[in-house]
Amino acid sequence: MAQRGRRNGAVPSPKPSPKPSPKPKRRPGMPDADNAPTAELPAVTDNGTDNGTDPEVRAKSIPEAAVARLAVYLRVLCAMAEQGATTVSSEELSAAAGVNSAKLRKDLSYIGSYGTRGVGYEVEVLVGQIERILGLTRKHKVAVVGIGNLGHALANYGGFPGRGFPVEALFDIDPDLAGVPVGGIPVSHLEDIPRVCAERQISIGVIATPPAAAQTVCDRLVAGGVGSILNFAPVVLQVPEHVEVRKVDLAVELQILSFHVARKADGEAGSQVIGDVVVSS
């Protein structure tokens, strides 16, 4: 969701060339859709998977939807690695991730990973590449603000630390919660947000307060040096340019599901789908 004059949508692509050719050549990290790999192509470099382009340059060219899918592939690959898998074909990985295999190959081509014909992808190498692109090679300390229903659930969820997101600070305005441990971390008072976040080097702040409190909480997190905000409150936050905000709204996800269910029902009732538009017959 856009915040204070900056987008939180697709990551900006490098500046376009002043004289675009009619059929642009494939650039590293942004394959021409027509030339996107349709099979596990031979390795481009010695390690069999990487085309050698600077990962940061590549990361800037990856569409946000592909970034979200990379996170899903990573989760699936880690589960496969735990079960002892060393290689995986694009068909296996796409089936496990619930994505079609052409899309998977295109997503992996964004990070310069093309696999090896007849072998597929090396699980460990691919995990490393996706982790690098997603910036997961170091831990991101998390603070949760608003320890109510949602905040309690987030603070108690044991799945974040193992994925590189240890929850290291909790805050609430309620004096009854002050010092009470939730998920092993004592709750601090709202006013301590800047100091505690700076001391514990918190990089991600999760806002789970009522909407009216969210902007003040956000300002305090930013004052404490927090550069990324995950906002659950149904409100648009104003942040400085350098701060990244992601908004989570499960109601929107439910509405999207509802849209697809309605579209399917219309299709079954004899309507025709042309592109994204449903035309009743």
Ligand SMILES: NC(=O)c1ccc[n+]([C@@H]2O[C@H](COP(=O)([O-])OP(=O)(O)OC[C@H]3O[C@@H](n4cnc5c(N)ncnc54)[C@H](O)[C@@H]3O)[C@@H](O)[C@H]2O)c1
């Ligand atoms: N995005 C989603 O899908 C989704 C889902 C559920 C809830 N929510 C939102 O998450 C927020 C929390 O929901 P909940 O059900 O946990 O609410 P809740 O009332 O159970 O908890 C809110 C907590 O915030 C604390 N709080 C209030 N003002 C504060 C302030 N200024 N500073 C710090 N803490 C403060 C309260 O003391 C309370 O502990 C709400 O904004 C809700 O709309 C979003």
